[in-house]
Amino acid sequence: MSKRTVAYRVVSFIILIILAILFIFPLYWIVTGMFKTPAAINSPTPQWFPQEWTLRNIKELFSRRSAPLFGNIPIKVPGAVRWMINTVFMAVMAMVLTCVTAAMAGYALAKKRFFGRGLLFSLIVAAMALPKQVILVPLVREISALGLYDNIWAVIFPTVGWPFGVFLMKQFSEGIPGEMLEAARIDGASELRTFTSVVTPLIKPGIGALAIFTFINSWNDYFMQLIMLTSSSKLTISLGIATMQAENSTDFGLIMAGAALAAIPIIIVFLLFQKYFTKGITMGAVKG
Numbered sequence: 001m002s003k004r005t006v007a008y009r010v011v012s013f014i015i016l017i018i019l020a021i022l023f024i025f026p027l028y029w030i031v032t033g034m035f036k037t038p039a040a041i042n043s044p045t046p047q048w049f050p051q052e053w054t055l056r057n058i059k060e061l062f063s064r065r066s067a068p069l070f071g072n073i074p075i076k077v078p079g080a081v082r083w084m085i086n087t088v089f090m091a092v093m094a095m096v097l098t099c100v101t102a103a104m105a106g107y108a109l110a111k112k113r114f115f116g117r118g119l120l121f122s123l124i125v126a127a128m129a130l131p132k133q134v135i136l137v138p139l140v141r142e143i144s145a146l147g148l149y150d151n152i153w154a155v156i157f158p159t160v161g162w163p164f165g166v167f168l169m170k171q172f173s174e175g176i177p178g179e180m181l182e183a184a185r186i187d188g189a190s191e192l193r194t195f196t197s198v199v200t201p202l203i204k205p206g207i208g209a210l211a212i213f214t215f216i217n218s219w220n221d222y223f224m225q226l227i228m229l230t231s232s233s234k235l236t237i238s239l240g241i242a243t244m245q246a247e248n249s250t251d252f253g254l255i256m257a258g259a260a261l262a263a264i265p266i267i268i269v270f271l272l273f274q275k276y277f278t279k280g281i282t283m284g285a286v287k288g
Contacts (some may be wrong), residue, residue: 027263033256034058041252057253061261064244064254080261082233083240087219088265090152090236094159094218095211101160103207106169107199111176121170127163132223140227154228155236159218165210172206173199208273215269219262237262 033041034057036050062078109121132139139158140149148154176199184194200207225236235243241258244251 030256030259030263033253034260036253038251038253041256057257060251060254061244061257079232079235079240080237080258083235083237084261084265086152086234087236087238087262090155091215091218091265094156095214097156097160098162098165098214099207099211102162102165102169102210103200103203104195105166106171107173107176107195107203109166109170110173111178111181124163124166128167136227143228149228150230150234152229152234155218155221155224158224159214159221162214162217165214168210168213169203169206172203176202208275212270212273216266219266 032048032050035053035055036047037052037054037056040047040050040052061080064079109117109124143149143154143157148157180198180202181194184198189197220238222238222242225239226242229235229239232243237258241255241262244254244258
């Protein structure tokens with residue numbers, strides 16, 4: 001190994017470490033901030049590590065409000081617990097439904113030949129550039145007409161037809177060998193059996209990448225949650241933290257405790273799907 005190669009690797013390693021520290025620091029600041037006293041948080045001189053540990057912020061987070069555990073069940077739980085349940089349910093359902101519909105639509109657009117296929121795909125690509133604010137009014141009217149306003153499903157359903165998901169899965173489905181599909185048909189497999197047994201295993205990396213994208217997108221979609229949800233028991237963790245911030249504008253410890261709670265599921269999902277996410281991005285780069 002030449003000296004130039006060694007120097008290049010050392011410099012690259014140092015740069016990666018610096019970038020990793022910069023990206024991890026906000027999370028570190030939030031996690032340590034939830035254990036700091038109000039005086040330490042508001043101190044002009046920042047404390048990089050808590051000098052006086054306290055659980056006051058966590059206790060405040062779980063004692064500030066109460067809400068029914070599910071629906072109108074009389075069992076009461078802390079408001080933060082109900083908000084977290086709402087958010088996890090919303091993100092998981094949006095992730096599952098989006099992956100299923102996008103995988104089917106992407107496969108059909110990639111491997112099926114039907115009239116208007118090119119125009120339909122062009123419209124889907126064009127919809128990717130359409131901001132949510134443009135369709136907000138008709139979307140709210142449609143949700144209200146369906147009787148879903150102020151319901152968690154009002155945030156889930158608009159995410160299911162995510163154009164980016166269809167586009168991503170079409171790109172992955174393009175690489176499916178036609179011979180394998182023909183062999184499945186010759187063996188008498190139905191379209192559903194072909195999709196589940198042949199297509200799905202081949203596009204699994206793409207589904208894993210889309211699952212992460214959808215989960216994070218749904219979890220962080222504060223705008224749609226703010227418009228569609230109003231009741232305290234229907235709020236997500238992001239909206240709940242925002243209401244706490246409005247009530248306690250200077251209680252940053254309470255806000256950091258809520259932000260740390262909201263970050264846990266995203267970290268877990270990424271750790272579970274990171275293998276598929278990395279493989280999906282790599283395959284997409286090779287195909288592109």
